[in-house]
Every structure is written in structure tokens, then in C-alpha cells.
Amino acid sequence: MADWLIEIENELRRGRQSQNPGRTRTVARRIAGIAITELQNQFPNLFFGDDYYRALQAFMNAGEIPAPVAAAARRLQERLTPDFTSPSIDPLGDAIMIVEFVKIRLSEK
Numbered sequence: 001m002a003d004w005l006i007e008i009e010n011e012l013r014r015g016r017q018s019q020n021p022g023r024t025r026t027v028a029r030r031i032a033g034i035a036i037t038e039l040q041n042q043f044p045n046l047f048f049g050d051d052y053y054r055a056l057q058a059f060m061n062a063g064e065i066p067a068p069v070a071a072a073a074r075r076l077q078e079r080l081t082p083d084f085t086s087p088s089i090d091p092l093g094d095a096i097m098i099v100e101f102v103k104i105r106l107s108e109k
Contacts, residue, residue: 004038008099015092028091029076032056035095035102042106053077065101072097 001009008031015027033052036059040046048062049055059065060073072094078087088094 002038004034007034012092012096021086025076025086025088025091028088028095029053029056031092031095032059032073032076032098035099039102039105042109059098069097069101 011027011031011034015024015031018024018027029052033055036048036052036055040048040055046062048058056073056077060070060077062070065073072088075086075088076091076094076098080086
């Protein structure tokens with residue numbers, strides 16, 4: 001298994017064990033960022049950003065990203081509502097959607 005996938009598995013374990021929704025959301029963003037960074041590494045013509053949050057924002061606005069994947073990225077990068085509710089009902093699921101998209105793109109290389 002590739003190092004980036006091992007790193008994602010470790011983060012997923014942390015996220016699934018967490019009882020803190022804020023921490024789970026942070027882990028989900030980190031997972032998405034790891035995957036997006038790997039996509040950048042494998043496709044030098046793609047650049048989404050130097051840090052995970054900026055990469056997530058640029059990724060969601062990239063034209064070649066399918067709408068459901070871009071929507072998952074959008075939910076992950078949005079701020080909490082005034083009552084501290086996350087726009088993402090399932091942040092780990094959103095992150096995994098991005099990871100699966102990246103895996104497909106990398107397998108087509």
C-alpha cells in the first residue's frame with residue numbers, strides 16, 4: 001500500500017474513534033488534503049495549493065472535478081454555522097469520496 005494511503009488509513013482510524021465532531025471534521029479535511037496532495041504529486045500540471053485547506057478550496061472549484069466530488073470538498077471547507085453545525089453531515093464520507101476520486105484518477109495515469 002502506498003504511503004499516502006497508509007497515512008489516510010491512520011487518519012480514518014483517528015476520525016472514527018473521535019467523539020468530538022470538530023476533531024472528526026479536522027481529520028476529514030486532513031484526509032482530503034492528503035489525497036489532493038498526492039494527485040498534485042502525480043500530475044505536476046495540477047496545482048491546488050501548498051496547504052490542505054487552500055488545496056481543498058481550489059480543488060472544489062476545478063472544472064475537471066465531478067460535481068458530487070466538488071460538493072463534498074465544498075462541504076468540508078465551509079465554515080460552521082452560527083450554532084456550530086457543520087455543513088457536512090458525514091465529513092469522513094465526504095473525505096472518502098475525494099480519496100476514491102483521486103484513486104481512480106491515479107489508476108488512469
